[in-house]
Amino acid sequence: LNPISTKADVVHHLLADRPRTPARATGHAFAPANIALCKYWGKRNATLNLPTNSSLSLSLGNLGAHTEVQGNDIGHDRIWLNDAPLAADTPFAQRLTAYLDLIRPPDTGFDVRTVSTIPIAAGLASSASGYAALVLALNQLFDWQLPPRHLSILARLGSGSASRSIYRGFAEWHAGTAADGMDSYAEALDIDWPDLRFGLLELSTAEKPVSSRAGMQHTLETSTLYQSWPTQTRADLANLHAALNQRDFEQLGQTAETNALAMHATMHAARPALCYWLPESLATMHKIWNLRAKGLPLYFTMDAGPNIKLLFLKESTPAIQTHFPTTRIIKP
């Protein structure tokens, strides 16, 4: 039996020879949101957030979380989100406090102030940038000087896709095979592609009926088509690497779009079906396919929600603004 089987075991292992008390008054960090071109969908270990498949993402420029963390001596955590204090009994605060328990020195509370620059309800996972920024801020506060791989693992314990938000630009999260997850971390890819653009389309601001966490578990347990998902992602990752190396936008876009559709397809085939798509989502997809058939190099990706993220090149910006006037264009 591997001795590392809980989050606390992992943290104990990673921080064994690191400072246990704050080295300065405040730790501060920014971490970007990220959009996966090959999605994280399904866990091989739900306790440690170990995924069934490797994933690859691109960060979102200046959209993300600015987090400031300080120790306090009042004995409990205090959390501010966008300058508003958050009640300790909210699910958000409880999850964050449980995470801080993994790191907390005796009799120490934390003051955590996070300002998110992610547009509300844009369908972007704020937990990814949130936990990544928190880990980076804690690394500074305690002066751990952890290597990026270990920061990525710590962030993963907070939220799976946070493992990728440690970095700017392209990042690949290796699924790994080890039971303790020590080989399941993200790495930055040395790819610069300044002409890539995302377009965020907010189709619904309603809270999603099923969380990603619950959705991937239901899919893994009941969807027969999910059995092909690991094969799908292996092929998609190989295609994405080839597309990135050759700066082949069509290959990049088509692979990202197919990957997102395949992820949703595994949910649709769950029993009962899990369907995040709204009629507006589908209308937008048909619009994108029609524009592409007319020659516009435009692709999309979607996460576990109804919103659509356009993927295009800088040169298509005027056309995108014409056809999708409400889209928010992001330079990654």
Next chain:
Amino acid sequence: LNPISTKADVVHHLLADRPRTPARATGHAFAPANIALCKYWGKRNATLNLPTNSSLSLSLGNLGAHTEVQGNDIGHDRIWLNDAPLAADTPFAQRLTAYLDLIRPPDTGFDVRTVSTIPIAAGLASSASGYAALVLALNQLFDWQLPPRHLSILARLGSGSASRSIYRGFAEWHAGTAADGMDSYAEALDIDWPDLRFGLLELSTAEKPVSSRAGMQHTLETSTLYQSWPTQTRADLANLHAALNQRDFEQLGQTAETNALAMHATMHAARPALCYWLPESLATMHKIWNLRAKGLPLYFTMDAGPNIKLLFLKESTPAIQTHFPTTRIIKP
């Protein structure tokens, strides 16, 4: 090598010891349309219409094709569809004439008159009932006295799902494994369930952009998730048999719905995606799911198109008429 590799080989084999000339002036038959609860999707042999998976359907009562066939001595075929003559250069007529070539005695043309009782654009495959009715009418015209399995094979050569339209009620088309397809025929299931109802919802009358034939081939060739489709259908068939034997409507409905969604999921994951769903299709699905969450035992199935077929029990008819006032209710 198996000596049977073309449609002509199969017909030659099945009709080797059968009459070659008409035994009467006219052959006449009716064959019902059918809706699959476990879908036919993908061919292991495109020449002989041999499927990758077994399928199971329920026929549609009096909706189907009435076909009358006669030999003529003018040397070419004449075709009437719903009393209107059909030009010989239409794809429909060319496909029918190519089929009749398999059976045609020397110097014989056929007069084929088909009246379809299937509502136009209801999203019901008219080729299934059409080729089944034609085979049954030819069997009468020539007095072949073929066993049902052979009639089913002959119909399959015209259109895959026609193999199931030979029968009224529930029918199962065995995929078979033989290269010549002699074990790939439908059989009637001895199940009577008079309270089952279908509700046909016409959401679009536009011609579909991709035929089922082309769609299943594209999916088979490019969709990684299609690799799980045979596993999906094996489990669904077992669940359908259990549901039919126990008259378990919830199991029947959930299995049929999951099967249809999984079939569409394999298309969505094709590269590029094949998506027959329209925004209206998705709006209707969400409406069905909401009604079911409120206690109405209502399920749906879909074929390779945007229309939706409701599945419910007789006792729910008033509720269905209230919530879907335009639906056409069919007693199978």
